[in-house]
Amino acid sequence: MISRLKKHLSGISVAVVLLCVSPFLLSAHCIGSDKEKEKVDNNRYSCVEVPEYVVFCGDTIDLTRYDRHERMDRELMAFSYMHSTSIQTIKRANRYFPIIVPILKEKGIPEDFKYLMAIESACNPLARSGAGAAGLWQFMPTTGKEYGLEVDSHIDERYNVVKATYAACKYLKNAYEKFGDWVSVAASYNAGQRRISQQQERQYTDETLDLYLVEETARYIYRIFAVKLLFDDPSEFGFYLRSSDLYPQIHYRTVKISETITDLARFAKSQGTTYALLKNLNPWLRDTSLPCRNGKEYEIMIPEKDKMNYKREFTMPYSRNWVVDK
Known part of the structure; x- marks a missing residue:
């Protein structure tokens, strides 16, 4: 009974410690200089003020x-x-x-x-919701088709x-x-x-x-x-x-396709890339092949091999307001 009580009190102690420490974990940031950390410290307990x-x-x-x-x-x-x-x-x-x-x-x-x-x-x-909405704009399949997107088992342009x-x-x-x-x-x-x-x-x-x-x-x-x-x-x-x-923009070249590709992995290799990278850059390709029907043409993005490596010093912010190294 005593040992159980000690165990219980030990659990309470851990919880108390976590509750005491947790406020210091509230500020989320990508660490940089001491000056940046000081800014975080000053804002640790603050709430964003609701504007008028x-x-x-x-x-x-x-x-x-x-x-x-x-x-x-x-x-x-x-x-x-x-x-x-x-x-x-x-x-x-x-x-x-x-x-x-x-x-x-x-x-x-x-x-x-x-x-x-x-x-x-x-x-x-x-992104894909539990209801089936997909892509940056979260179109449902029927709405996507209504507004001109191709959605089937091979191609889903909601991801384009x-x-x-x-x-x-x-x-x-x-x-x-x-x-x-x-x-x-x-x-x-x-x-x-x-x-x-x-x-x-x-x-x-x-x-x-x-x-x-x-x-x-x-x-x-x-x-x-x-x-x-x-x-x-x-x-x-x-x-x-x-x-x-x-995250920087991805450099790529575009290949226009008007004939069926039966094996996208083989196609990727012929273009000097991998199947995984091909699918990553073209998530609208939903199967292992790409059928081209009725003369329809598709544009496939191929990553530029010499520009795929992450070079952080060259990443340009879309807005200077987003970063501290302005």
């Missing part, structure tokens, strides 16, 4: 009303303490923002929608960064024609255009932020606002990254 307003797609959103303030506060805390997810999202964004932002601009979609992509997938082109971004632009433009404001468009990306329209009619308001919605959708817009603030200044959230911590 945010600007989204050129519109100023008032956050002073208690419900909006508290919703925003929840999402800011979530991004502050989901350390690994928040940091990795920034790292990946350095690779993918330079690809998607020019497409958004080309199609007349506000640049702020890159933050929608960030919360959809954490900037992971391989460029094509999926163009498809997302089609959806966003279509939704804007329906709603006429970008906040409603963003909400509809989560809930569907029909549901947002129905709730606006039932609740007698076109102001989407004033709608009573299921929790996932109610949080969705504020998550976009919060991640925008995260990208504006990661240090406010306690994250101190160096340029070398960010």
